[in-house]
Amino acid sequence: MNAQPPSTLPDLDRRTFAWFVDKGMQVLMFVGGISAIVFIIGIFVFITREALPFITGTMDFGEFFTSPRWRPTSENNPTYGALALIVGTASVTGLAMLVAVPFSLGAAIYIAEFATGRKREILKVLVEMLAAIPSVVWGFIGLSIMNPLIIETFDVPIGLNIFNAGVILGLMAAPIMTTIAEDALKAVPDTYREAAEAMGATRWQIVWRVVLPAARNGLVAAVLLGVGRGFGETMAVLMASGHAINLPEGIFDSVRALTATIAAELGETVQGSDHYRALFTLGVLLFIVTFVINLTADLVVRGIRKK
Amino acid sequence: MRILKTALFVSTLGVLVACGGRGGSGDRTIIQNKGSDTLVNVAQAWAEEYAKKNKDVAVAVTGGGSGTGIAALINGTVDIANASRKMKQKEIDLAKSRGIEPKEWVVGFDALAVYIHKNNPKTKYTIKELANIYGEGGPTEAWSDLAIEVPGCQSGKIVRISRQNNSGTYAYFRKTVLGKNDFKLGSNDLHGSKDVVDAVEKTPCAIGYSGLAYATDHVGVAEVAKDANSPYVKPTVQSAVDGTYPIARPLLMYTNGEPTGAVKVYLDWILSAEGQAIIKKKGYAPVR
Secondary structure, three states: OOOOOHHHHHHHHOOHHHHHHHHHHHHHHHHHHHHHHHHHHHHHHHHHHHHHHHOOOOHHHHHHHHHOOOOOOOOOOEEEOOHHHHHHOOOOOHHHHHHHHHHHHHHHHHHHHHHHHHHHHHOOOOOOOHHOOOOOHHHHHHHHHHHHHHHHHHHHOOOOOOHHHHHHHHHHHHHHHHHHHHHHHHHHHHHHHHHHHOOOOOOHHHHHHHHHHHHHHHHHHHHHHHHHHHHHHHHHHHHHEEEOOOOOOOOOOOOOOOOHHHHHHHOOOOOHHHHHHHHHHHHHHHHHHHHHHHHHHHHHHHHHHHH | OOHHHHHHHHHHHHHHHHHHHHHHHHHEEEEEEOHHHHHHHHHHHHHHHHHHHHEEEEEEEEEHHHHHHHHHHHHOOOOOEEEOOOOHHHHHHHHHHOOOOOEEEEEEEEEEEEEEEOOOOOOOOHHHHHHEEEEEEOOEEEEEOOOOOOOOOOOOEEEEEEEEEHHHHHHHHHHHHHHOOOOOOEEEEEEEHHHHHHHHHHOOOEEEEEEHHOOOOOOEEEEEEOOEEEEEEEOOOHHHHHOOOOOOOEEEEEOOOOOOHHHHHHHHHOOOHHHHHHHHHHOOOOOO
């Protein structure tokens, strides 16, 4: 020890090239990690800033949440009631989930538990291809194929309605939900299945009593992701829902969604006008609702995990 | 934000320099043309066609809406402003106070057709009837209220097809048909002139309004009368021009005073048979 000359001291500095790469990567990963937070806060600040003068000024909270009268460009008396839009979004998303949940869970169970070999690979690819269809194409299908079909089949005045948009949206959300649900089912260890089989359980008993309960977290996540997809979808809903300000009385009434209203009207409003700011207020509302859905999903999943 | 602004500034500068360079070297006259979105497609077609014939004049067309074009004329930054509405007195006064004398040119007409399903037996409407269907408080909700039974429309309910609330077509229909009244809520507010016609074509219970340019063989076009004592008029290029069709609007261009030089030659060309053939091809009614 004593024999070592002081000149070897610089060797103690281990900042080699690999060390710098390591540090650099660390910083890069950190930036990547927090960027999501930065972006989400940035977006929220931006839309709130655009909406704020309306929220604190013209907006009447009672009117906004309880009146269906969305008439921002009226020359006599502009009104900003968003109730019909909120109900429209909720009803379309609700129906979409009724369509998508059985389909996607069924498909996921079949692919994960029953299908084998080639059949299973082909099915997986097809489901993923279904997810790749652009939303405007779905909207087009709603507008030009479903519309006359619904009118003829159900004898209703117009085929652009909750039913049309709900089915289209359900089909759009189903592939993603299927993929995630299938992953969740695959994540259940095979030992569970083997143990159940050893106890003499049938295939269905295994799925129903063992696999589904074990995969509950992932399945809840799949469904909530589908809800989020439905809430945020714009183009297909704009085209298939009929885009009518209406408090629906049945599934064959036309409605208007929050997202579709923003998409249809924002492009031609005067920047800084009440109408422009009211549309941003709808954006804030949409943002908060989606945030709450995701938060709930997170809490539900955590709650289940604790048990 | 600051970086974005700088980037914008730099790119704008770049564009300006590029434009200046071109204008200076080739001695090309540039006519600035701005305004109405209804007119922008036609204005673009005119500019392109004109550029083919006339190498030393370039027409720069921008949209933005009638108000934008008129404001630019008042500010003296354009040679020709496009508008799908007349200038308001307030705007004319403002222009005059700045030494601008707006001169109006009618370059075409846009007939707003009322579309119904092919099987709908009611093909004649008065403005009042349309107002009763579309207007707030209007009593007409079902085809039976008009003593009509539409084949294929079991429920009998009138499906009102309208446009999104900031479209010029929406505003014009409201002004001309509903007067000071608002639209009834619950109409299907579609996004685009063609969508309206498509929806009416596929919906037996529907009624809708859109530019005549979008008419097809698969949809019915209604005749409209100003009031009960007036004749029902079919929207055609002809009836839009002579003013007998009640929901037709002139498409306008504004210049500062009597135009001279290249601007005059361009306007004369637009109003010539050749220029008017282009507007007709785009689906609007020519002035002659």
